[in-house]
Amino acid sequence: MNAPLPLVSESLVVPQPYLLFLGDTTEASFAKTAFGLAHWAPDQCVGEMALPGATVTTGLARITPAQARDAGAQSLVIGVANQGGVLGAGWIEALVDAMDAGLHIVSGLHVRLSSVPALKEAATRNDRRLIDIRTPPADLPVGTGRKRSGKRLLTVGTDCALGKKYTALALYHAFTGRGLYADFRATGQTGIMIAGGGIPMDAVVSDFEAGAAEVLSPDAPAQHWDLIEGQGSIFNPSYAAVSLGLLHGSQPDVFVVCHDPTRKTILGLEGFDLPTIEEVIEMTIRLGSRTNPAIRCGGVSLNTSSLSDGDAEKLLADESARLGMPVADPVRGGPAFEALVDACLA
Amino acid sequence: MNAPLPLVSESLVVPQPYLLFLGDTTEASFAKTAFGLAHWAPDQCVGEMALPGATVTTGLARITPAQARDAGAQSLVIGVANQGGVLGAGWIEALVDAMDAGLHIVSGLHVRLSSVPALKEAATRNDRRLIDIRTPPADLPVGTGRKRSGKRLLTVGTDCALGKKYTALALYHAFTGRGLYADFRATGQTGIMIAGGGIPMDAVVSDFEAGAAEVLSPDAPAQHWDLIEGQGSIFNPSYAAVSLGLLHGSQPDVFVVCHDPTRKTILGLEGFDLPTIEEVIEMTIRLGSRTNPAIRCGGVSLNTSSLSDGDAEKLLADESARLGMPVADPVRGGPAFEALVDACLA
Numbered sequence: 076m077n078a079p080l081p082l083v084s085e086s087l088v089v090p091q092p093y094l095l096f097l098g099d100t101t102e103a104s105f106a107k108t109a110f111g112l113a114h115w116a117p118d119q120c121v122g123e124m125a126l127p128g129a130t131v132t133t134g135l136a137r138i139t140p141a142q143a144r145d146a147g148a149q150s151l152v153i154g155v156a157n158q159g160g161v162l163g164a165g166w167i168e169a170l171v172d173a174m175d176a177g178l179h180i181v182s183g184l185h186v187r188l189s190s191v192p193a194l195k196e197a198a199t200r201n202d203r204r205l206i207d208i209r210t211p212p213a214d215l216p217v218g219t220g221r222k223r224s225g226k227r228l229l230t231v232g233t234d235c236a237l238g239k240k241y242t243a244l245a246l247y248h249a250f251t252g253r254g255l256y257a258d259f260r261a262t263g264q265t266g267i268m269i270a271g272g273g274i275p276m277d278a279v280v281s282d283f284e285a286g287a288a289e290v291l292s293p294d295a296p297a298q299h300w301d302l303i304e305g306q307g308s309i310f311n312p313s314y315a316a317v318s319l320g321l322l323h324g325s326q327p328d329v330f331v332v333c334h335d336p337t338r339k340t341i342l343g344l345e346g347f348d349l350p351t352i353e354e355v356i357e358m359t360i361r362l363g364s365r366t367n368p369a370i371r372c373g374g375v376s377l378n379t380s381s382l383s384d385g386d387a388e389k390l391l392a393d394e395s396a397r398l399g400m401p402v403a404d405p406v407r408g409g410p411a412f413e414a415l416v417d418a419c420l421a
Numbered sequence: 422m423n424a425p426l427p428l429v430s431e432s433l434v435v436p437q438p439y440l441l442f443l444g445d446t447t448e449a450s451f452a453k454t455a456f457g458l459a460h461w462a463p464d465q466c467v468g469e470m471a472l473p474g475a476t477v478t479t480g481l482a483r484i485t486p487a488q489a490r491d492a493g494a495q496s497l498v499i500g501v502a503n504q505g506g507v508l509g510a511g512w513i514e515a516l517v518d519a520m521d522a523g524l525h526i527v528s529g530l531h532v533r534l535s536s537v538p539a540l541k542e543a544a545t546r547n548d549r550r551l552i553d554i555r556t557p558p559a560d561l562p563v564g565t566g567r568k569r570s571g572k573r574l575l576t577v578g579t580d581c582a583l584g585k586k587y588t589a590l591a592l593y594h595a596f597t598g599r600g601l602y603a604d605f606r607a608t609g610q611t612g613i614m615i616a617g618g619g620i621p622m623d624a625v626v627s628d629f630e631a632g633a634a635e636v637l638s639p640d641a642p643a644q645h646w647d648l649i650e651g652q653g654s655i656f657n658p659s660y661a662a663v664s665l666g667l668l669h670g671s672q673p674d675v676f677v678v679c680h681d682p683t684r685k686t687i688l689g690l691e692g693f694d695l696p697t698i699e700e701v702i703e704m705t706i707r708l709g710s711r712t713n714p715a716i717r718c719g720g721v722s723l724n725t726s727s728l729s730d731g732d733a734e735k736l737l738a739d740e741s742a743r744l745g746m747p748v749a750d751p752v753r754g755g756p757a758f759e760a761l762v763d764a765c766l767a
Contacts, residue, residue: 217659217660218658218659218660219658219659219690220658220659220687220690220692220693221692276627277626277627277628278626278627278628279626279627280623280624280625280626280627281622281623281624281625281626281627281630281662281663281666282623282624282660282662282663284627284662284663285658285659285660285661285662286659309665309708310711312564312565312566312631312669312711312712313563313564313565313566313631313632314563314564314628314631315631315665315666315669315708315711316627316628316630316631316662316663316665316666316669317627317628317630317662319655319661319662319665320627320661320662323658323661323662341566344565344566346566346567347566347711358707361704362655362661365656365658365661365693366658
């Protein structure tokens with residue numbers, strides 16, 4: 076696999092690998108981030124660290140910050156959330172110790188790390204970064220629409236939360252598995268931690284939304300692919316601004332439509348029917364052609380997690396025949412998914 | 422004219438009328454905001470105030486903050502910008518005096534008023550507000566798409582900066598001139614100062630863009646009209662996120678397309694042709710129908726400022742015949758503009 080293409084700005088990068096911090100939690104559901112990273116980015120997790128009283132474990136070796144540093148760790152990730160998204164009382168001393176051992180601190184909590192004086196002081200003293208994943212980089216530019224070199228694929232959707240991150244990651248692994256030069260470009264909190272960088276597109280000021288997407292997938296060699304994690308849906312009345320800015324700024328050559336066949340209305344908004352896959356394809360081409368006239372649909376990614384194997388296989392085949400393009404569930408993989416990858420690269 | 426419909430949150434309101442502050446400026450071009458308010462909102466300006474050395478005047482009476490307060494002023498507006506958008510050295514004492522006299526302070530400068538300790542202290546002491554027009558209100562909600570009562574008109578455009586604010590203001594005056602119950606809803610800095618409230622939509626975090634537009638035009642009596650200032654263009658590769666969030670959240674019943682017939686490419690982006698008026702109509706209906714299936718185009722507002730009277734009259738008539746709808750220049754007014762107002766109300 077090729078070395079990842081560096082992002083332009085250090086502020087977009089989260090240094091990997093990680094030491095996963097579990098605090099003093101006794102509730103596995105609070106440690107969702109730690110479990111997610113151990114699952115999605117096992118190569119980037121050297122171990123876990125917990126305070127006395129913690130009963131939750133990811134199964135990774137329990138080590139100290141100094142041991143983690145010796146094993147190559149660059150950052151401690153706060154892998155646990157308290158109710159209210161604040162820092163636990165006993166955590167600050169542990170985080171200061173981690174910085175003294177040479178680690179950066181990474182957080183997806185609502186509270187800003189730099190608002191805690193003891194953390195700010197330790198970061199300055201050790202020349203370490205306090206990385207708040209929810210905070211976009213400062214000084215994002217306004218979009219220009221300038222055509223960039225390299226190739227781009229964006230996952231789009233009929234709605235939120237139905238597999239756009241998973242699909243982009245699966246395509247990234249498939250592309251690199253075929254020996255292609257590719258990077259996964261993360262646009263949400265979990266994706267950013269997995270990828271070791273990215274921009275939380277929903278937290279960007281709307282004037283800079285397209286510009287942020289341009290920064291996220293910079294000029295690249297002609298044969299390079301950026302696999303960009305989509306956000307929301309152009310048809311989602313809450314979040315379409317995020318989706319359109321990301322589409323314009325990403326200027327994708329290819330997009331894949333992500334859909335959950337069991338979902339009938341927009342998540343949380345009962346009055347709004349889900350758009351059809353065909354509507355999403357047509358509108359994405361219409362709007363996306365503004366910054367890339369060559370935009371095309373590579374196929375469809377269906378989330379069939381609630382279907383039996385037989386039902387899923389039949390649905391994928393039926394939808395592929397109906398739409399006249401590859402339709403696959405990346406979780407199930409198989410020939411259907413390989414056909415989707417082929418079509419994206421065609 | 423009816424009393425304006427109050428906005429839901431005090432944080433969206435800029436208390437009027439104003440005392441216009443000119444600082445110590447000797448360059449009229451730096452006092453653009455003061456001149457704009459004296460021109461656009463003369464009823465809301467009780468006078469001007471300047472420091473020794475100032476040579477610029479709006480022509481309004483030069484008065485003290487205490488005299489302004491006696492004349493009913495609620496706020497001092499910083500009507501002048503320094504290079505770099507910072508506060509002039511001699512200004513702070515004058516602004517503190519104004520708060521001591523009972524005025525709020527309103528600023529469109531880049532520097533935040535509350536970042537100046539002396540201003541913050543005086544505001545707290547006098548229970549006055551420091552209002553930074555560039556800063557959106559905190560705690561904006563995510564959009565819900567819920568249909569609101571009352572009627573709404575949004576100005577949209579083929580691009581930025583070609584008359585969307587002017588058109589919405591002209592329609593507001595025409596509607597209220599006909600005795601209708603209406604409000605102008607401002608979405609940009611100048612509009613907010615003129616209107617005495619609003620939300621700077623380009624400064625809102627993209628996740629909350631549609632929600633901000635929903636807050637800006639709340640439920641209203643059935644016969645009430647909100648005339649909403651548009652921003653950017655759905656076809657502008659830099660700012661479409663702002664435009665789509667505003668469109669979805671505004672859920673307009675009627676829109677008016679604003680266009681400059683002399684502009685051929687997107688402002689500042691030579692590689693991008695301006696969309697046609699027909700493309701903007703069709704796409705605005707397609708996207709806007711997501712939150713208001715009854716959306717329709719009321720007509721077109723052309724900026725003919727660079728044309729002779731004869732050429733302008735001919736162009737307006739030709740375009741109206743070609744498009745089959747009223748086409749007017751609100752600056753020129755006349756029967757064409759009255760026809761546009763009729764069509765919006767039809």
